[in-house]
Amino acid sequence: MEKEWNFDHSYVALPDFFFSKQDPTPVKEAQLVIFNEQLATELNVPSLPEVYVGNLIPQGAFPLAQAYAGHQFGRFTMLGDGRAVLLGEHCTPTGHCFDIQLKGAGRTPYSRGGDGRAALGPMLREYIMSEAMHALGIPTTRSLAVVLTGEVVWRERGLKGAVLTRVADSHLRVGTFEYAARFGNQEHVKTLADYAIKRHFKQLEGAPHPYLKLLQEVASRQAKLIAKWQLVGFVHGVMNTDNMTISGETIDYGPCAMMEAYDLKTVFSSIDKNGRYAYGNQPEIAMWNLARLAETLLPLLHEDAEAAVGMAQGSIKSFWDIYHQHWLSGMGRKLGLATIGTKDEALITELLELMQKHKSNYTDTFRLLTLEQLEEMPLFMTDEFKAWYDKWQARLFTVEKQSKEDVVKLMKASNPAMIPRNHLVEEALAAAEAQDYQVMEKLLVALKNPYEYRSDQEAYMKMTTELACAYQTFCGT
Ligand code: AMP
Ligand code: MG
Numbered sequence: 001m002e003k004e005w006n007f008d009h010s011y012v013a014l015p016d017f018f019f020s021k022q023d024p025t026p027v028k029e030a031q032l033v034i035f036n037e038q039l040a041t042e043l044n045v046p047s048l049p050e051v052y053v054g055n056l057i058p059q060g061a062f063p064l065a066q067a068y069a070g071h072q073f074g075r076f077t078m079l080g081d082g083r084a085v086l087l088g089e090h091c092t093p094t095g096h097c098f099d100i101q102l103k104g105a106g107r108t109p110y111s112r113g114g115d116g117r118a119a120l121g122p123m124l125r126e127y128i129m130s131e132a133m134h135a136l137g138i139p140t141t142r143s144l145a146v147v148l149t150g151e152v153v154w155r156e157r158g159l160k161g162a163v164l165t166r167v168a169d170s171h172l173r174v175g176t177f178e179y180a181a182r183f184g185n186q187e188h189v190k191t192l193a194d195y196a197i198k199r200h201f202k203q204l205e206g207a208p209h210p211y212l213k214l215l216q217e218v219a220s221r222q223a224k225l226i227a228k229w230q231l232v233g234f235v236h237g238v239m240n241t242d243n244m245t246i247s248g249e250t251i252d253y254g255p256c257a258m259m260e261a262y263d264l265k266t267v268f269s270s271i272d273k274n275g276r277y278a279y280g281n282q283p284e285i286a287m288w289n290l291a292r293l294a295e296t297l298l299p300l301l302h303e304d305a306e307a308a309v310g311m312a313q314g315s316i317k318s319f320w321d322i323y324h325q326h327w328l329s330g331m332g333r334k335l336g337l338a339t340i341g342t343k344d345e346a347l348i349t350e351l352l353e354l355m356q357k358h359k360s361n362y363t364d365t366f367r368l369l370t371l372e373q374l375e376e377m378p379l380f381m382t383d384e385f386k387a388w389y390d391k392w393q394a395r396l397f398t399v400e401k402q403s404k405e406d407v408v409k410l411m412k413a414s415n416p417a418m419i420p421r422n423h424l425v426e427e428a429l430a431a432a433e434a435q436d437y438q439v440m441e442k443l444l445v446a447l448k449n450p451y452e453y454r455s456d457q458e459a460y461m462k463m464t465t466e467l468a469c470a471y472q473t474f475c476g477t
Contacts, residue, residue, distance in 0.1 A: 003046040007060040007088035008097050014195060017184055018176075022065040024054025024085045024163075025106025025116065029150030033120070033162065033437060034127060036144050043092055043167065045100075045144070052145040052165045054085065054105040061087040065108035069182055070175030070242025071292055073276055078183070079175060079242050080110025083118060086171065099171050100144075104163040119159035120148060121429050124440065126164055126253040128428060132420040132447040133250055138228045139221075140250040141168040160433070169249055172196055174293045175242030181296035189296055196246050211300040212311050219290050219319040221248025226286045227326035230279070231334065232416060233259035233362040237269040237473060239277050239285045241292050255473035257422050262355035262362040268422075268473045283323050290316050333414040334366050336396055336407035347395060350388055354379060366415040367461070370408065371453070416450035418457045422471045 011019065030053035040047055050056035057063060065081035072079075085105040091097040103126075104118025127143040134140050149161035172195075180188040193211050197204045201217050204210045225248050229236065236243070237255035245251050255269035264280025272278075277285060294312035302308035331348045332340045355365055360379040374380045380389075396402055424443055431439035446457050 001044065001093070003040070003044050005045060005058045005060055006091045007058075007062070008091050009062050009088050010097075010195070010199065011066070011086065011089065012062050012064065014191060015188065017067070017188060018180075018192070019064040019066050019086075020109045021063070022081075022085055022108045023057065023063045024102050026055045027053055027149035027151055027161070027163075029148075030055055031148040031150060033124070033146045033148055033432065034440070036127075036131070036142070039142055039144055039167065043090060043098065043144075045090060047145075049145070049147045052102070053147040053149060053163045054102050058087065063087055065110055066171055066176070067110065067179055068173055068175040068242055069179040070173065070240050071178070071289070072240040072242070073272075076178070076182070078110075078179070080179075081108055082111040082114045083108070083116040084166075089170075099166075099168045101166045101168065101171060102163050103166050104149075104161065115153060117149070117151070117153040117161050118164065119153050119155060120146070120162040121159065121433065122254070123162045123164040124429055124432055125425060126166075128425055128440065128444065128447070129253045129256060129420055130166075130250070131444060132450070133234070135448050136228075136232055136416060136419070136450050138232065138234070138250060139225055139248050141166050143167070168245070168251065169247040170196075170199055170245070171251075172199070172246040173242050173251075174244045174246070174289050175240075176246075177293055177296040178241060186299050190300055193297065193300060200247050209301075211297050212315065215290075215294055215297055215301075215312065215315045216318060218246055218248070218293060219315050220322050222286050222290060223319045223322035224248070224326050225250065226283050227323050227330055229282060230327055231330040231414075232419060233262075233279070235259055235266055235268055235277070235279045236282065237267075237272065237277055239282065239289065241289045244286070244289045257471060257473050258419050259362050260422070260471070261359040262352060262365070263359070264356070268471055270472050283320070283327075286323075287316055287319050290319055330414070333410055335369075335392065336402065336411045337400075338402065338406070338410060339400075341395075341399070344395070347388075347392060351392075354382075354384055354388060358382065358385075363416065363419050363421075364461075366411075367417055370411040370415045412453060413451055417453045418446050418450040418460060420447060421460070424460055 030049040032049040035047050051058050063085045065085055067080045069078050084101050084103045087100045089097040090100050107116035123146045127146050130140050130143050144165040144167050147163050151161040152158040153161040180192045193214055197210055197214055204213045235257055243252040257268040259266045259279050265275060266279040267275045298308040301311045328340055328345055332344055337344060358379040368376050379385050396407055428440035428443045446460055
């Protein structure tokens with residue numbers, strides 16, 4: 001079948017309050033850096049660098065920039081796509097429609113002081129991280145292509161400009177609702193809520209209390225998502241409400257990174273001075289963000305304000321229950337426990353506390369427990385750990401009488417051998433900056449099957465050095 005665009009424009013059918021028509025700004029020279037053939041095949045879209053850099057608008061596209069607001073580090077701001085252009089919703093032969101967005105495609109009415117552009121490093125970083133998250137089984141926006149623009153973008157210094165093509169179930173954010181509530185009226189919020197239901201929660205169409213159920217569904221998807229982040233040690237870094245989707249996909253890979261030593265206070269972002277978005281805070285921040293979404297929906301929940309607040313609070317509380325249940329069962333699986341018993345949370349917490357105390361690498365601890373390579377971790381040599389280990393083994397093989405084979409199988413399926421470790425990502429980006437893309441391509445191959453424990457992945461599993469501990473990510477994207 002010939003690959004071709006098949007655009008739908010449901011977003012354009014919304015009132016023009018929600019977007020501005022905006023073409024991408026053409027660039028000097030398109031030069032393809034990486035293209036996701038597998039994703040292109042799934043989507044059935046052609047490979048044409050001129051399209052993915054914004055020089056050629058494909059037939060049937062209706063380029064636009066979306067309006068949204070958001071709370072950034074707790075403060076409300078008007079935002080919008082300052083450097084992104086949505087080409088439209090491409091529908092696959094199986095009828096699933098995805099937003100196709102060019103990030104770094106030039107200025108828009110929402111650019112404020114920005115240049116509308118993006119640099120190669122951060123766009124490749126998003127490509128690597130999002131594809132790794134997808135392979136880890138975590139809902140995320142995807143990356144289809146990164147194309148150099150042949151132009152320089154100025155940050156602290158001159159950098160190579162690039163455009164990333166991002167694919168998403170949608171780009172609706174908590175911040176889109178905040179925009180509708182703050183700058184529009186109740187009718188705008190209702191229109192947007194109906195649109196979100198139509199696009200993501202079709203089962204709610206015509207159901208009683210659709211807006212309460214919308215809130216509950218978003219809370220549930222986010223709860224499951226954040227549990228998955230915590231289980232692999234992903235630190236998003238900038239969980240502003242404009243970076244939280246309604247679809248439940250991870251979005252906006254700016255200053256994100258994978259936790260190394262287990263520490264609830266882990267922060268990588270250089271601009272997160274107070275640790276608002278630290279690893280251990282992510283679930284609570286997600287709840288805070290959902291409260292901002294709930295506020296926008298209050299008038300639609302109940303005509304009595306107090307009753308509406310009660311309903312909203314119930315949904316937000318359900319976030320915590322769902323989150324905790326998913327986190328706990330996920331942690332159990334990481335330790336080979338197929339089901340969770342009454343004493344298991346204490347067992348899990350005890351291990352995590354030991355890891356925190358001994359600054360044990362998060363991924364390596366679980367990987368080496370899976371492989372039973374107990375001689376390789378300093379933590380494993382301590383008496384405290386040995387006491388814990390005996391309890392764990394008794395729980396596995398005496399209390400439950402699980403088979404060894406089943407335990408190892410479950411642990412392998414739950415503990416990735418391969419994650420986008422910070423130093424690996426940095427190495428790949430440094431090589432790409434010098435026009436050597438092979439380091440990144442090899443890394444991407446290894447990241448495709450994180451739970452396989454393959455020999456070609458072993459070279460990537462070396463324990464990290466001090467460099468990694470001082471790792472910082474920057475927002476100058
Ligand atoms: P982010 O921190 O990536 O979520 O971005 C926050 C806001 O800043 C969004 O509205 C972006 O569109 C906007 N933005 C980021 N970088 C630029 C840029 N170079 N030019 C214009 N707007 C930008
Ligand atoms: Mg953003």
